[in-house]
Amino acid sequence: MLLFKLAFRNIFRQRRRSLLTAMSLIGGYVLSVFSFSMSEGSYNSAIAFFTQDHTGHIQIHKDDYLQRPKIHKTIEQPDELSALLDANERIASHTLRVFAPSLAYSETDNTPAQVIGVDLARERTTSTLAAKVSAGSYISPELDGEGYYSAMIGAGIANNLNIGLGDELILISQGADGSIANDIYIVGAIVGDRSSGDRSTVYLPLAAAQEFLSMYDAVHEASILLRDDRLAREEAAALQALLPDLSVDPWQVVEATFYQSMQTDKQGNLVFLGIIIFIVFVGVLNTVLMSVLERTREFGVLKAIGSRPAKLAMMITVETMLLSSISVLAGIVLSVPLILWFTYTGFALPEPMDVGGVLMSHFTGELSLYVFAVPMILILSFAILISIPAGIRAALNSPTEAMRSH
Amino acid sequence: MTAVISSTDVCRFFGDEEATLVKAVDHVSIEIERGEFTAIVGPSGSGKTTLLHLIGGLDNPTSGAVHLSGTNIAEMTGTALSDFRRDHIGFIFQAYNLIPVFSAEENIEYIMLLQGVDAAERKRRVAAMLAQVGLEGLGDRRPNKLSGGQQQRVAIARAMVSHPEIILADEPTANLDSKTGIALLDLMKELNEKHNMTFVFSTHDEKIMKRASRLIHMLDGKIDLDESK
Numbered sequence: 001m002l003l004f005k006l007a008f009r010n011i012f013r014q015r016r017r018s019l020l021t022a023m024s025l026i027g028g029y030v031l032s033v034f035s036f037s038m039s040e041g042s043y044n045s046a047i048a049f050f051t052q053d054h055t056g057h058i059q060i061h062k063d064d065y066l067q068r069p070k071i072h073k074t075i076e077q078p079d080e081l082s083a084l085l086d087a088n089e090r091i092a093s094h095t096l097r098v099f100a101p102s103l104a105y106s107e108t109d110n111t112p113a114q115v116i117g118v119d120l121a122r123e124r125t126t127s128t129l130a131a132k133v134s135a136g137s138y139i140s141p142e143l144d145g146e147g148y149y150s151a152m153i154g155a156g157i158a159n160n161l162n163i164g165l166g167d168e169l170i171l172i173s174q175g176a177d178g179s180i181a182n183d184i185y186i187v188g189a190i191v192g193d194r195s196s197g198d199r200s201t202v203y204l205p206l207a208a209a210q211e212f213l214s215m216y217d218a219v220h221e222a223s224i225l226l227r228d229d230r231l232a233r234e235e236a237a238a239l240q241a242l243l244p245d246l247s248v249d250p251w252q253v254v255e256a257t258f259y260q261s262m263q264t265d266k267q268g269n270l271v272f273l274g275i276i277i278f279i280v281f282v283g284v285l286n287t288v289l290m291s292v293l294e295r296t297r298e299f300g301v302l303k304a305i306g307s308r309p310a311k312l313a314m315m316i317t318v319e320t321m322l323l324s325s326i327s328v329l330a331g332i333v334l335s336v337p338l339i340l341w342f343t344y345t346g347f348a349l350p351e352p353m354d355v356g357g358v359l360m361s362h363f364t365g366e367l368s369l370y371v372f373a374v375p376m377i378l379i380l381s382f383a384i385l386i387s388i389p390a391g392i393r394a395a396l397n398s399p400t401e402a403m404r405s406h
Numbered sequence: 407m408t409a410v411i412s413s414t415d416v417c418r419f420f421g422d423e424e425a426t427l428v429k430a431v432d433h434v435s436i437e438i439e440r441g442e443f444t445a446i447v448g449p450s451g452s453g454k455t456t457l458l459h460l461i462g463g464l465d466n467p468t469s470g471a472v473h474l475s476g477t478n479i480a481e482m483t484g485t486a487l488s489d490f491r492r493d494h495i496g497f498i499f500q501a502y503n504l505i506p507v508f509s510a511e512e513n514i515e516y517i518m519l520l521q522g523v524d525a526a527e528r529k530r531r532v533a534a535m536l537a538q539v540g541l542e543g544l545g546d547r548r549p550n551k552l553s554g555g556q557q558q559r560v561a562i563a564r565a566m567v568s569h570p571e572i573i574l575a576d577e578p579t580a581n582l583d584s585k586t587g588i589a590l591l592d593l594m595k596e597l598n599e600k601h602n603m604t605f606v607f608s609t610h611d612e613k614i615m616k617r618a619s620r621l622i623h624m625l626d627g628k629i630d631l632d633e634s635k
Contacts, residue, residue: 002512002519009507131423301503304464305564306520308485399464403503 005312005317011326014291021287023328028280029331030338032273032375037339037365039269041346043262044366047229050258053128053197056094056223057232058239059254066254071100071176074218075246081222082122084242087207090235092329095122095217097206098209102173102181104153104202106161113157113202115171117209117219126225129203132196136189141205149208150188156199158190165190171202175214183212204383214249215264270374277378285386288320292390296330300402313391317384324383335347335372343367409473410571410604411438411461416470416480418456418627430456431467432627438620441573441602443456443595445614448624454608455576458623461606462495462574463487475571492520496565500577502557504549510560511536511545517568535563555586562590566597572604581613591617 011018047362051057059066060081067071075081078096085094096119104113120141124130129140129152139150151169158164167187187206191198210217226235232250240248252259292299299312346364365371418431432455438444446454459465460472463479472480474494482490491497504513511532518528536545539559549557558578565573573627575594579587595617598605615621623631 002516005508005512006505148432297503298505302497302505303488304462304491304497305517306488308488308520310485311520400459401500 003315003318004096007315007322010319011323017287017363018323021284022323022330024280024283025324025327026331026334028277029328029375029379030335032276033331033335033372034338035269035273036374037342037371039266039369040366040368040371041343041364045364050255051229052225055254056126057226057229057251058224058236059249060222060239060243061220062113063247066247066249069099071174071213074215074220075222076218078217078219085222085224090227090231092225093122093125094222094307095126096206097221098206098213098215099220100173100213102171104157104161105170105172106167109161111157111160113171113200115173115202115204115208115209117204119206126223132192133189134192139188139205139374140146141207144186148184148186149205152189152191152203153183153187154191154199154201155194155196157202159194163187169202171212172368173213177214179214181212181214194385272357273375273378277382281382281386288316288386292316292394296397296402296405299397300399303397304403309395313395316391316394317387320383320387324379328379332372339365339371340365409437410440410475411606412473413461414471416460416472417468418460418465419468429627431460435623435631436629436632437476438604438606440604441598442620443598443605443611443618444620444622445618446622446624447609447610447615452624453627454624457607458574458606462497463491492517492568494497494566494571496570496573498561498565498573498575498578500580502549504557504560504562506549509546509548510541510552513560514563514567517564521568534567535567539563554582555590558582558590562594572606575605575607577609578607579613587611588613
């Protein structure tokens with residue numbers, strides 16, 4: 001206790017110097033927390049954007065469909081799979097899809113298109129497809145009065161084929177059985193705009209796509225949204241154990257390129273954070289060394305009356321840690337309202353910015369223990385680190401030589 | 407009588423080359439008995455403070471042995487030497503050398519904290535020592551709020567509170583006026599007689615010399631004269 005009292009009073013011995021040191025530590029901490037919150041918030045927004053837009057938190061395929069998609073690599077009993085996924089309380093929703101490249105025609109033009117057959121009811125709760133409808137309305141899975149299925153087409157296709165709502169769309173592709181697949185659909189909705197990722201996509205009701213591609217009731221993909229997105233890896237492993245004949249992958253594997261670039265960027269942020277704190281601590285090291293130098297005589301006396309060398313070194317560490325801890329506490333008090341504003345309000349960017357391949361138009365931060373804890377741990381670790389040379393200096397001083405200094 | 411301090415052929419030389427070699431203590435052998443009130447005297451540069459530092463384990467001899475209560479402290483280093491000083495020796499310095507951020511009470515208490523004495527006992531002993539050195543009611547004052555004499559009284563209390571066998575005092579009255587110096591010497595003499603504590607002074611203060619039971623005169627690092635009264 002007396003050691004803490006001594007450390008505390010020593011900090012307040014040179015008030016102005018301690019205050020300046022604390023201010024640089026507080027500034028470093030707040031800056032680090034803000035930068036961390038910004039990077040975590042950006043990535044969380046990006047992850048939420050594409051997992052909810054299309055990818056989901058987990059995807060299930062047959063064999064290596066994810067790496068080498070082929071029309072015949074299908075999940076054969078999708079109803080059984082759906083029943084299993086519906087019974088899992090950790091899964092919020094899931095949807096089933098089929099995919100096929102095709103050619104789309106109007107009366108006058110043609111264009112390449114990616115056909116995606118979706119379970120329309122499940123897709124509504126699993127992805128943001130319904131929200132992306134920019135014209136018309138989210139289609140029905142039923143045939144219309146004239147015996148046609150409806151299709152939702154990307155704005156790029158609508159533009160290339162010069163067609164709109166109610167017009168006919170002809171699709172040609174290859175069926176799973178090797179036959180030529182072709183059929184006519186009625187445009188029921190336009191999805192997104194001409195810059196959207198799915199501008200060249202044609203969405204069909206699942207049954208219509210299965211019929212078009214001669215796939216019967218098979219599907220290519222099950223996409224799953226979890227109640228807690230942080231458990232994607234664990235839940236994927238658990239599902240994989242239940243489904244040994246299928247490949248179950250978390251979004252980190254499905255979107256490996258994004259995930260790896262995000263991890264690299266995060267490591268870069270950590271290095272940047274380390275550099276900020278290192279620069280701050282060059283000043284702190286100077287303060288600590290000055291403080292030890294000024295008290296050389298006092299350390300000599302403490303050693304003479306029986307303080308162990310290690311105790312003196314510990315005293316320096318306690319002082320540095322105490323000053324750093326007080327600064328971090330003040331930094332937390334200052335940064336909490338800032339991060340609260342940044343998380344719940346944030347700011348709009350004048351131009352959209354590419355974050356790991358996802359365009360961000362609005363910046364928000366993240367409010368989490370992680371954002372506050374990592375800079376705190378870094379600062380306190382640096383505090384211990386820089387107190388070591390000063391502590392060694394104090395510990396190794398000869399008491400007689402130390403007491404001769406002024 | 408038992409020798410609590412014994413130095414055998416102790417040398418402390420500074421510098422490496424013969425031309426610049428300073429023989430601060432040169433082959434000194436002394437024995438000091440328990441309860442003695444001894445003064446090491448001599449002109450500046452005679453080696454008295456260096457000898458006191460060697461006896462107190464604050465410095466290591468170039469050669470020779472220093473035994474305190476039967477332990478050769480010349481062979482001790484680091485933590486062992488710190489622990490030995492803490493438990494066996496009390497120091498009083500010319501410049502008082504109190505910890506400026508501690509109150510008088512805390513300065514006295516600190517050494518007992520190092521010894522692991524429990525809080526209640528520490529409090530009791532601090533109060534007793536403050537009373538003994540005549541500083542009752544001033545325990546909560548920091549050194550800068552005390553006079554030189556009062557600070558030296560705190561230093562005496564700090565040196566004695568851990569019940570060491572030996573008190574080493576380096577010019578304890580040099581910074582004090584004559585009246586205060588005499589009062590403090592009388593206090594130390596009283597404590598010496600009351601507790602049979604061994605006091606060794608390094609001084610050229612006549613007042614100490616008059617009260618000392620033994621005077622060890624040093625000149626050029628050697629004992630010039632050793633007289634008991």
